[in-house]
Amino acid sequence: MTDNTDLLPEGLEDRLPASADRITRTMRACLDVLDSHGYDRVRPPLLEFESSLNRRMQGISTRSMFRFVDPSSLRTLALRSDITPQIGRIAATSMAEAARPLRLAYCGDTAVIRASQLDPARERLQLGAELIGADTAAAAGEMVALAISALKAAGLTGISVDFTMPDLVDTLAAQDLSMQPDTVEAIRRELDTKDAGGLKAAGGEAYLPLIHATGPFADAMATLRDLDAGGALGTRLDGLEAIAAQVGDAARITLDPTERHGFEYQSWFGFTLYAANVRGAAGRGGTYRIGGSDEAATGFTLYVDALADAAPQGEAAQTVYLPTGFSASKAKRLRADGWRTVAQLSASEDPKAMGCTHILENGEPKAL
Numbered sequence: 001m002t003d004n005t006d007l008l009p010e011g012l013e014d015r016l017p018a019s020a021d022r023i024t025r026t027m028r029a030c031l032d033v034l035d036s037h038g039y040d041r042v043r044p045p046l047l048e049f050e051s052s053l054n055r056r057m058q059g060i061s062t063r064s065m066f067r068f069v070d071p072s073s074l075r076t077l078a079l080r081s082d083i084t085p086q087i088g089r090i091a092a093t094s095m096a097e098a099a100r101p102l103r104l105a106y107c108g109d110t111a112v113i114r115a116s117q118l119d120p121a122r123e124r125l126q127l128g129a130e131l132i133g134a135d136t137a138a139a140a141g142e143m144v145a146l147a148i149s150a151l152k153a154a155g156l157t158g159i160s161v162d163f164t165m166p167d168l169v170d171t172l173a174a175q176d177l178s179m180q181p182d183t184v185e186a187i188r189r190e191l192d193t194k195d196a197g198g199l200k201a202a203g204g205e206a207y208l209p210l211i212h213a214t215g216p217f218a219d220a221m222a223t224l225r226d227l228d229a230g231g232a233l234g235t236r237l238d239g240l241e242a243i244a245a246q247v248g249d250a251a252r253i254t255l256d257p258t259e260r261h262g263f264e265y266q267s268w269f270g271f272t273l274y275a276a277n278v279r280g281a282a283g284r285g286g287t288y289r290i291g292g293s294d295e296a297a298t299g300f301t302l303y304v305d306a307l308a309d310a311a312p313q314g315e316a317a318q319t320v321y322l323p324t325g326f327s328a329s330k331a332k333r334l335r336a337d338g339w340r341t342v343a344q345l346s347a348s349e350d351p352k353a354m355g356c357t358h359i360l361e362n363g364e365p366k367a368l
């Protein structure tokens with residue numbers, strides 16, 4: 001029976017065993033990869049003062065976050081919508097004295113008030129890594145390669161990475177001192193929609209080639225190099241090439257230099273990860289600066305719920321039913337050998353219906 005109070009709010013759901021199992025496996029596989037590359041896990045809290053989430057990175061707005069007054073401190077708290085700013089806070093405060101570069105990993109739930117039309121989920125399990133103290137091409141190369149390894153460890157295939165340059169328009173506009181701030185904003189808007197006519201009308205004719213510098217990495221790069229006659233982008237383009245070289249043939253690389261969607265605080269480099277059968281982005285990352293300490297950093301976040309649905313299903317677990325009176329030491333040995341055990345509680349149970357594949361008979365598992 002479902003009564004009204006049993007309904008979950010829009011965009012929130014229970015993950016039942018099969019789905020929760022996939023999520024757990026995906027999480028474990030990815031966290032193991034981060035750990036093996038020297039990333040130490042930290043666990044920031046689910047909520048904190050709104051003001052501290054707000055000021056850590058430029059471009060973050062708490063408008064999309066669930067906020068409420070804490071009855072105890074009477075201050076406004078916000079539910080995190082992204083863990084990266086929290087890692088920034090940790091790096092700038094309790095771990096300010098730790099040696100750099102500092103490598104941290106995390107995994108936890110985040111929430112937003114309104115999701116996008118494409119993805120109605122309002123809760124997201126984020127898993128990621130942040131490399132604090134560097135936003136160089138070498139740091140970015142490490143992060144992109146690490147993100148790809150994590151996706152592969154989770155069993156995902158068909159991985160591709162789309163590189164972007166979130167602050168590209170600002171960098172180019174800074175070269176042209178005569179440009180008014182509202183013209184820059186209009187150019188940004190038209191580039192977001194890749195509207196060539198609109199871009200011209202907004203006074204951004206010189207930016208038209210950017211719309212075409214999109215696609216497979218090598219081609220798009222050549223177009224960008226041509227466009228960059230003045231050399232304003234030189235070091236950035238070299239950086240992108242160095243990152244691509246580090247990725248090698250681990251994933252297909254594309255370039256969409258003006259893509260800003262989902263990049264609120266990333267600076268010269270941003271990337272979006274895609275994988276076969278994953279709806280939307282599998283993850284995102286890039287370079288940024290931590291507000292307050294102004295320290296450079298690079299990181300990425302994987303959206304585990306989206307990934308888990310596309311990850312291959314784990315092997316069906318062998319579960320053995322232990323009738324009343326079983327030997328505890330025998331059961332312990334079976335578990336050590338990789339069996340799952342389910343102990344009988346009452347006479348009326350149906351082991352097969354409960355998901356058991358075997359039953360313990362004469363000390364041995366017998367197929368059901």
Ligand SMILES: N[C@@H](Cc1c[nH]c[nH+]1)C(=O)O
Binds near residue numbers: 084130284286299300
């Ligand atoms: N946390 C960002 C991605 C990111 C991590 N580090 C830097 N950027 C996101 O989820 O979009």
